[in-house]
Amino acid sequence: MADQAIIDATNLSKVYGELVAVNRLNLQVQEGEIFGFLGPNGAGKTTTILMLLGLTEPTTGAARVCGYNSAREPLKVKRLTGYLPENVGFYGELTARQNLMYTARLNAVPEKLAVSRVSEMMEVVGLPDVGDKKVAEFSRGMKQRLGIADVLIKDPKVIILDEPTLGIDPDGSARILDLIVDLSHRRKMTIMLSSHMLYQVQRICSRVGILVKGKMVALGSVDQLGKKLEAGKTTLDVEASPATPELVDSIKRIPGVLNVEKSGDLLTIAADKEVRSLVAKAVTQTRSALLQMRLQDYTLEEIYLRYFREAH
Amino acid sequence: MRGMLAVFWKEVSDHMGSRRFLILFAIIGLAGLWATYVAAQSIRSELASNPDSRFVFLRVFTSSSGLLPPFVSFIGFFGPLVGLALGFDAINREMSEGTMSRVLSQPLYRDSVINGKFLAGVATITVMLLSLILIVSGLGLQLIGVPPTQEEMLRLLLFVMTSIIYIAFWLGLAILFSILFRRTATSALGAIALWVFLSFFMVMIAGAAADAAIPVNEGSPPELLVRNANLRQGIMRMSPTTLYDEAIGTIVSPGVRTLGPVLVQQVQGLIPTPLRLSQSLNLVWPQLTTIVALTLVVFAIGYVRFMRQEIRA
Ligand SMILES: Nc1ncnc2c1ncn2[C@@H]1O[C@H](COP(=O)(O)OP(=O)(O)O)[C@@H](O)[C@H]1O
Ligand SMILES: [Mg+2]
Numbered sequence: 001m002a003d004q005a006i007i008d009a010t011n012l013s014k015v016y017g018e019l020v021a022v023n024r025l026n027l028q029v030q031e032g033e034i035f036g037f038l039g040p041n042g043a044g045k046t047t048t049i050l051m052l053l054g055l056t057e058p059t060t061g062a063a064r065v066c067g068y069n070s071a072r073e074p075l076k077v078k079r080l081t082g083y084l085p086e087n088v089g090f091y092g093e094l095t096a097r098q099n100l101m102y103t104a105r106l107n108a109v110p111e112k113l114a115v116s117r118v119s120e121m122m123e124v125v126g127l128p129d130v131g132d133k134k135v136a137e138f139s140r141g142m143k144q145r146l147g148i149a150d151v152l153i154k155d156p157k158v159i160i161l162d163e164p165t166l167g168i169d170p171d172g173s174a175r176i177l178d179l180i181v182d183l184s185h186r187r188k189m190t191i192m193l194s195s196h197m198l199y200q201v202q203r204i205c206s207r208v209g210i211l212v213k214g215k216m217v218a219l220g221s222v223d224q225l226g227k228k229l230e231a232g233k234t235t236l237d238v239e240a241s242p243a244t245p246e247l248v249d250s251i252k253r254i255p256g257v258l259n260v261e262k263s264g265d266l267l268t269i270a271a272d273k274e275v276r277s278l279v280a281k282a283v284t285q286t287r288s289a290l291l292q293m294r295l296q297d298y299t300l301e302e303i304y305l306r307y308f309r310e311a312h
Numbered sequence: 313m314r315g316m317l318a319v320f321w322k323e324v325s326d327h328m329g330s331r332r333f334l335i336l337f338a339i340i341g342l343a344g345l346w347a348t349y350v351a352a353q354s355i356r357s358e359l360a361s362n363p364d365s366r367f368v369f370l371r372v373f374t375s376s377s378g379l380l381p382p383f384v385s386f387i388g389f390f391g392p393l394v395g396l397a398l399g400f401d402a403i404n405r406e407m408s409e410g411t412m413s414r415v416l417s418q419p420l421y422r423d424s425v426i427n428g429k430f431l432a433g434v435a436t437i438t439v440m441l442l443s444l445i446l447i448v449s450g451l452g453l454q455l456i457g458v459p460p461t462q463e464e465m466l467r468l469l470l471f472v473m474t475s476i477i478y479i480a481f482w483l484g485l486a487i488l489f490s491i492l493f494r495r496t497a498t499s500a501l502g503a504i505a506l507w508v509f510l511s512f513f514m515v516m517i518a519g520a521a522a523d524a525a526i527p528v529n530e531g532s533p534p535e536l537l538v539r540n541a542n543l544r545q546g547i548m549r550m551s552p553t554t555l556y557d558e559a560i561g562t563i564v565s566p567g568v569r570t571l572g573p574v575l576v577q578q579v580q581g582l583i584p585t586p587l588r589l590s591q592s593l594n595l596v597w598p599q600l601t602t603i604v605a606l607t608l609v610v611f612a613i614g615y616v617r618f619m620r621q622e623i624r625a
Contacts, residue, residue: 046624050622050624053417055413055416055417055622055623056622075419075420075421076419078417078418078419079419081417082417083413083414083417085410085413085414085417086624087410088410088414089406089409089410089411089414090409090411090414091409091411092409102318102322103414103418105314105318105321105322106315106318106319106415106418106419106420107418107419108314108315108419147414150414154418154419
C-alpha cells in the first residue's frame with residue numbers, strides 16, 4: 001500500500017431525486033497529508049464524506065479508505081477512520097469522560113487502556129480539567145475540541161473533520177487548527193477537513209480541493225492552484241443595457257464560455273479562453289448597449305469568494 | 313455483538329437513572345402496594361369464614377375492593393406508559409442532538425444500535441416487573457400468611473412474561489415513532505394518542521359499530537344479542553389492550569372459563585370448577601401469540617425504517 005492513496009474516490013456520485021449532490025468526484029489523499037475540502041454550503045462536502053465513511057451509499061462510483069471499499073466494508077473503514085461530524089453532539093447528561101468511554105467501548109478498546117487514553121486525549125485537546133463535568137455545560141468550542149478527543153480515542157490512521165471550526169470564534173478556531181496541524185506532525189495522521197472558509201484551510205492544508213455544486217472545480221496545492229487558475233481561466237464583468245435572457249443565451253453559446261451569471265444588468269462570464277470580442281458582438285447583435293467590460297484575474301481567492309458570497 | 317452490548321449497557325444505565333422511569337416506577341409501586349394491602353384485607357376476612365378456598369395467593373393480585381382496581385390492572389394501565397416513556401425519543405433525540413452520526417461512525421453495525429436500545433428497554437421492563445412482583449408477593453405473604461402453590465407461581469411467571477412482551481409492544485411502537493418523527497414532542501404525542509385510541513376509544517367504537525351493524529334492544533332474541541356481542545368483541549380484539557386484558561384475566565384467574573358471550577343455557581349444569589393451567593393457556597393461546605406477533609411486527613417495521621434512514625448530523 002506504499003504508493004496507494006489513503007483516501008481514494010473514483011467517479012463518486014450521489015443523486016437525491018433530481019438533485020445531483022455529488023457529481024463524478026475524483027479525489028486522492030496521500031498518507032500524512034492535510035487535505036482541505038473547500039466549498040460553499042450545499043456544495044456536497046458532507047455527502048462526499050458520508051460516502052467515504054460508508055454512512056451513505058454512493059449512487060455510482062466507489063470510495064476506498066485505507067484500501068477498503070467504504071460501501072462494502074464500512075466497519076473496517078470505520079475502525080481506522082475517525083470522523084468528526086458537522087455539529088458534533090454529545091450526551092449532555094453524561095460527563096465528558098463518560099461520553100468518551102462510551103466511544104471507547106463501541107470501538108472495543110480494552111477498559112484499562114480506554115481510561116488512560118481518555119485522559120490523554122482530553123489533555124491533547126486542551127481540556128484536562130473538565131473530564132467530570134457534564135457536557136451540557138460545555139461551550140461550543142469546548143464541545144468541538146471534545147469531538148476531536150473523541151475521534152482520537154480509537155487511535156485512527158485517518159481523521160475526517162467536517163467543518164471543524166463552524167460557529168467558533170476566531171481565537172477558538174485558531175486553537176483547533178493548531179491542534180490539527182499538531183496531530184498531523186506528531187501523530188503522523190492523515191487528515192481531511194472540510195470547510196467553507198478559505199483562509200483557514202489555506203493556512204494549514206498542504207492541498208485543497210474546491211467543490212462547487214457537487215463538482216470538483218479545482219484540486220491541487222494552494223500555490224499551484226492560484227497560478228493555474230490565473231493562467232487558464234478568465235472572468236469577465238460585462239454591463240449591458242438591457243441584459244436580456246436572449247443575450248445571456250447567446251453568450252452561453254460562445255465557444256469557451258463556461259458559465260454566465262446575471263444580476264440586474266451585470267453579467268459575470270467565466271471562460272477558459274479569450275472571448276471578449278465575441279461577447280461584445282453578442283451584445284450588439286441582441287441590440288443591447290455595451291456599457292462596460294472588465295477582465296478579472298481569476299485567482300483562487302476570487303473564485304472562491306464569489307461562490308462563497310453567492311451561497312449566502 | 314460487542315457494539316450491541318455497549319449500546320445495551322449504556323441504555324440500561326440511562327433508563328435506570330432516568331427521572332421519567334423512576335417516577336413511573338414509584339407510581340406503579342405505590343399503587344400496587346396499596347392495591348395489595350386492600351386486597352389482602354378482604355382476602356383475610358374471607359379466609360376466616362371459608363378456610364379452604366383455592367388460589368388464595370393469586371387473589372392478592374386480582375382482588376379489587378371498592379374503587380381501587382387490582383394489581384394486575386395497574387400493570388395493564390401503566391405498563392404501556394412505561395414502554396412509551398422508555399422509547400419515544402430513542403432515535404430522534406440522538407438524531408437532533410447529533411450523537412447518532414458519532415455513534416454510527418464507530419465500527420458497529422447499524423442494527424446494533426436499534427437492537428441494543430430495544431433489548432435495553434425490555435431488560436428495564438423485566439427488572440421493573442420482577443421487582444414489583446417480588447415486593448407485592450412479599451407484602452401479600454406477610455398479610456395473608458398463605459404461601460403460593462406451584463401452579464400459582466407458574467401463573468404469576470406467565471403473567472410477568474406476557475406483560476413483558478405486551479409492554480415491549482408499546483416500547484417497539486414508541487421506538488418506531490421516534491424513527492418516523494424528527495421531533496421528540498411529536499413522537500411522544502403520537503404514541504400517547506395511539507395508546508389512548510387503542511385503550512379507550514376502541515371500546516366505544518366497537519360498541520357503536522356493533523350496534524349499527526346488528527341493532528339490538530332488551531327484547532331482542534338471544535342469538536342476536538350474542539351476534540352483537542361477538543362483533544363487538546371481534547372489533548375490540550384489534551386492540552392489543554383487549555388481547556392483553558383477556559390473556560391476563562385468564563392466566564391469573566383460573567375461574568375464567570370462557571372469553572366470549574355465553575347463553576344461560578350453555579352454562580346451565582356446568583360446575584364452576586377452576587381451569588387447569590394448560591386449559592387456561594389453551595383458551596388464550598390466540599391472544600398470546602397475537603401479542604408476540606404484534607410486538608415483533610412493530611419492532612421489525614422500526615428496524616427496517618431505521619436501517620434505511622440516512623443519518624446526517
Ligand atoms: N437526504 C437528502 N435528500 C435530498 N437532498 C439532500 C439530502 N441530503 C443533502 N441533500 C442536498 O445535497 C446537497 C449537498 O449537501 P451537503 O453535502 O450537506 O453540502 P455541504 O456539506 O457542502 O454543505 C444540498 O443541496 C442538500 O440540500
Ligand atoms: Mg456540510
